[in-house]
Amino acid sequence: MFATNNFVDRLMKPTDAELEILHVLWANGPSTVRQVHESLSQSRDIGYTTALKLMQIMHEKGLLSRDAESKSHTYTAAVSEEDTQRGLVDRFVETAFKGSASKLVMQVLGQHKASQQELEEIKQLLNQLNNEHN
């Protein structure tokens, strides 16, 4: 069953800037500050030391782990994409939709284009949920 996960509550809420960095690490795997900075630079203006500072703070917070072997440290996401998004969704449903998850779903489906295949996947998941209901 889709039990609500207890330890979700304990998850830190990453800020927007922190999420950007997590997305890079989730996509590219363990990276140096330079690599992350280069990736971020492609989508917006951001100084090298800004990226560095953010990643240092995230390390303090426990969002990233790091290997300080060589001169340039290697950082790794210490939280999974899945768990993080779960926590974010929880908060978002609460603050923006007063807890009504289905309203959120309706809003998203009406608002964003999804491919035929994506729609299929969603339908299958729905059927699954439907069965569990009976």
Added chain:
Amino acid sequence: MFATNNFVDRLMKPTDAELEILHVLWANGPSTVRQVHESLSQSRDIGYTTALKLMQIMHEKGLLSRDAESKSHTYTAAVSEEDTQRGLVDRFVETAFKGSASKLVMQVLGQHKASQQELEEIKQLLNQLNNEHN
């Protein structure tokens, strides 16, 4: 078709505290600061002047309109629930899911319990979208 709405971009992003107030006004209609404060007090600790200040700021920002006829002003939401949520969802899909709306939907459906009826509504919407695809 479900065109993306231009003027969504121009919508102010309400903060969490501001959203709380908007929810009260959307639910109860035009209200005084006292009424809003009383409503908020039921779910959390908040000073009267805090609510007042927030509503004054929201008025400056154009999120609320107000009628200053009597001694106690009456405030009204100047943005609709629908439009506001559309803007919030846009931002959220972008920052938390890198633009993948369907991933968000899957995450939400797997995570939150929905009633049989809600699932039905969602399915119907899906079928509708499916037809438009062909």
Added chain:
DNA sequence: AAACATATACGAATGATTTCGTAGATGCAA
């Protein structure tokens, strides 16, 4: 070893959000 490129550490400015205290206005009641 001296110079250079590149790293980290860290302080601090800035801006936004949230909070509340205090002062002063307003209207009603004694």
Added chain:
DNA sequence: TTGCATCTACGAAATCATTCGTATATGTTT
């Protein structure tokens, strides 16, 4: 009209997020 309850206005503190400059360390190259 004096006083009391209640309102608005406003200043300002506290916290957090983001940003970057400067100092210092480290490792490589000449």
